[in-house]
Amino acid sequence: MKPRLSREKMMELMQNYCNGNYNRFGKELGVDPAHLYRFLKTGIGGGKKMIFSLMEFCEKNKLDYKNYIEM
Secondary structure, three states: OOOEEOHHHHHHHHHHHHOOOHHHHHHHHOOOHHHHHHHHHHOOOOOHHHHHHHHHHHHHOOOOHHHHEEO
16 A cells, blocks of 8 residues: 555644644645645645655654654
């Protein structure tokens, strides 16, 4: 099975750090909020950019990015 981002855990992260605000979380990650919304709602678009953005966000906030990746 290919590793992928956990949408549920990313939603929790957005709730905890940005009060559920897609625009703010998108800016924090450095991705388009529409792209973030589409990924979190449908699972489409969770590629390299989203993964690397999440890794950078986690590093900046002293979180373990591995907690947000499903194996």
